[in-house]
Amino acid sequence: xxxxxxxxxxxxxxxxxxxxxxxxxxxxxxxxxxxxxxxxxxxxxxxxxxxxxxxxxxxxxxxxxxxxxxxxxxxxxxxxxxxxxxxxxxxxxxxxxxxxxxxxxxxxxxxxxxxxxxxxxxxxxxxxxxxxxxxxxxxxxxxxxxxxxxxxxxxxxxxxxxxxxxxxxxxxxxxxxxxxxxxxxxxxxxxxxxxxxxxxxxxxxxxxxxxxxxxxxxxxxxxxxxxxxxxxxxxxxxxxxxxxxxxxxxxxxxxxxx
Amino acid sequence: xxxxxxxxxxxxxxxxxxxxxxxxxxxxxxxxxxxxxxxxxxxxxxxxxxxxxxxxxxxxxxxxxxxxxxxxxxxxxxxxxxxxxxxxxxxxxxxxxxxxxxxxxxxxxxxxxxxxxxxxxxxxxxxxxxxxxxxxxxxxxxxxxxxxxxxxxxxxxxxxxxxxxxxxxxxxxxxxxxxxxxxxxxxxxxxxxxxxxxxxxxxxxxxxxxxxxxxxxxxxxxxxxxxxxxxxxxxxxxxxxxxxxxxxxxxxxxxxxxxxxxxxxxxxxxxxxxxxxxxxxxxxxxxxxxxxxxxxxxxxxxxxxxxxxxxxx
Numbered sequence: 001x002x003x004x005x006x007x008x009x010x011x012x013x014x015x016x017x018x019x020x021x022x023x024x025x026x027x028x029x030x031x032x033x034x035x036x037x038x039x040x041x042x043x044x045x046x047x048x049x050x051x052x053x054x055x056x057x058x059x060x061x062x063x064x065x066x067x068x069x070x071x072x073x074x075x076x077x078x079x080x081x082x083x084x085x086x087x088x089x090x091x092x093x094x095x096x097x098x099x100x101x102x103x104x105x106x107x108x109x110x111x112x113x114x115x116x117x118x119x120x121x122x123x124x125x126x127x128x129x130x131x132x133x134x135x136x137x138x139x140x141x142x143x144x145x146x147x148x149x150x151x152x153x154x155x156x157x158x159x160x161x162x163x164x165x166x167x168x169x170x171x172x173x174x175x176x177x178x179x180x181x182x183x184x185x186x187x188x189x190x191x192x193x194x195x196x197x198x199x200x201x202x203x204x205x206x207x208x209x210x211x212x213x214x215x216x217x218x219x220x221x222x223x224x225x226x227x228x229x230x231x232x233x234x235x236x237x238x239x240x241x242x243x244x245x246x247x248x249x250x251x252x253x254x255x256x257x258x
Numbered sequence: 259x260x261x262x263x264x265x266x267x268x269x270x271x272x273x274x275x276x277x278x279x280x281x282x283x284x285x286x287x288x289x290x291x292x293x294x295x296x297x298x299x300x301x302x303x304x305x306x307x308x309x310x311x312x313x314x315x316x317x318x319x320x321x322x323x324x325x326x327x328x329x330x331x332x333x334x335x336x337x338x339x340x341x342x343x344x345x346x347x348x349x350x351x352x353x354x355x356x357x358x359x360x361x362x363x364x365x366x367x368x369x370x371x372x373x374x375x376x377x378x379x380x381x382x383x384x385x386x387x388x389x390x391x392x393x394x395x396x397x398x399x400x401x402x403x404x405x406x407x408x409x410x411x412x413x414x415x416x417x418x419x420x421x422x423x424x425x426x427x428x429x430x431x432x433x434x435x436x437x438x439x440x441x442x443x444x445x446x447x448x449x450x451x452x453x454x455x456x457x458x459x460x461x462x463x464x465x466x467x468x469x470x471x472x473x474x475x476x477x478x479x480x481x482x483x484x485x486x487x488x489x490x491x492x493x494x495x496x497x498x499x500x501x502x503x504x505x506x507x508x509x510x511x512x513x514x515x516x517x518x519x520x521x522x523x524x525x526x527x528x529x530x531x532x533x534x535x536x537x538x539x540x541x542x543x544x545x546x547x548x549x550x551x552x553x554x555x556x557x558x559x560x561x562x563x564x565x566x567x568x569x570x571x
């Protein structure tokens with residue numbers, strides 16, 4: 001079972017590499033080196049702030065775009081092209097296929113994030129010529145970004161298991177945007193009354209709370225991250241991704257392949 | 259033990275966007291395929307052949323019924339390790355080479371690492387794709403993809419092979435090779451279940467065939483049984499350029515072709531015909547029973563089904 005999942009994951013990773021997904025790293029490198037050179041000429045004070053902010057935001061956005069645009073096709077494309085027929089006619093269970101695909105995409109994003117992180121640290125060294133202890137906080141921000149990717153991957157897979165790639169992209173991207181305002185939604189739910197209170201509360205807790213993962217600005221200002229937030233976000237991301245993946249499995253287990 | 263026992267499998271699809279209505283894809287199907295035979299599943303396009311294969315592969319779920327493959331429930335993953343499947347117009351991961359694809363499928367089928375490499379080479383040679391190392395499948399022709407498809411179906415040395423339209427997209431040489439491969443698989447003791455609408459292929463290869471039309475089984479049997487002397491007539495051939503009157507009296511259907519005469523007579527007139535030929539000092543060449551071709555049988559079955567359906571309406 002584990003080996004079949006690993007083989008499916010590794011093939012998904014290979015597909016991403018062969019489809020030149022990692023070429024985004026070139027765009028990222030160009031963006032970051034351009035920014036580093038530019039801000040270096042503006043001000044010595046804010047250059048580190050700009051590089052960290054811009055670098056981590058780019059890591060997050062590049063990854064989200066990859067997660068959504070690969071994730072939405074992971075199942076639907078295989079059904080449409082009928083590549084699934086020769087996989088599921090083997091001793092592969094449907095849930096193994098979904099889980100394998102998830103790990104393949106998550107692995108692609110982790111590798112991508114690793115190279116981008118190297119780029120961020122290189123740009124940082126270029127502008128400040130040294131590393132300080134507070135720079136290690138960037139690793140926490142990168143960890144939270146990866147946790148965000150896990151949630152987005154699982155949601156893209158969930159939508160991909162029952163709808164077309166276009167609709168899946170719309171759903172996943174909408175949830176990403178709404179999820180970034182999850183705290184505001186929760187505040188609104190707290191102020192609302194009657195049915196709207198229950199409705200807003202339901203929506204606020206159903207959408208992924210990405211605002212809790214965004215620590216880029218505070219890290220750029222060298223503010224520490226609470227240990228509690230790290231394990232809370234870890235548990236939340238694992239729980240949310242597991243739920244979304246279970247939903248994807250549940251739908252896919254009963255789906256006829258046309 | 260039968261290789262495949264289909265026990266009333268049926269499939270009804272829901273069609274329509276707002277108001278869903280049922281559409282019968284396959285009426286309850288009861289069919290048994292014996293171990294070691296080549297079984298042809300015949301029918302025109304849209305007859306239900308692919309639906310049946312998809313049901314057996316667990317790609318779609320039946321509305322009712324079940325099946326046994328090698329005596330076990332067809333949904334059992336262990337069963338799937340012992341079957342191979344070639345879908346109709348197969349499409350594979352086109353970023354992989356044929357070697358990588360077969361390696362991947364070998365991993366999923368549980369072929370041990372040491373054997374896998376060897377087996378991949380062996381199968382690629384068997385399907386005539388030995389010299390394609392390093393070429394991605396996106397550069398393959400339709401016929402080459404069909405060969406890859408056949409290769410992946412037999413890669414893990416399955417006991418039963420299901421082929422959906424295996425000759426599709428192949429040139430005459432390729433079709434001949436696939437036919438030879440099927441015979442080879444049978445020789446190795448495997449069961450081959452293949453769907454086709456090319457009747458000549460079925461007639462050449464199959465031990466038994468089933469005919470399906472509009473989701474309903476119309477007939478099953480050995481090729482010889484389905485095509486044997488349905489008309490109770492024999493064809494008599496002898497040397498000659500003219501038809502003597504005594505022979506003409508026995509048969510209305512006489513034709514002269516070159517230096518041969520062919521006559522179609524009723525079986526019970528066979529002895530009288532031989533006597534007449536002796537009397538007329540004609541040299542007999544052959545007497546063979548007149549067989550209905552599989553095509554004629556097939557067309558007749560479908561015509562009868564259409565007539566019945568017309569009457570029902």
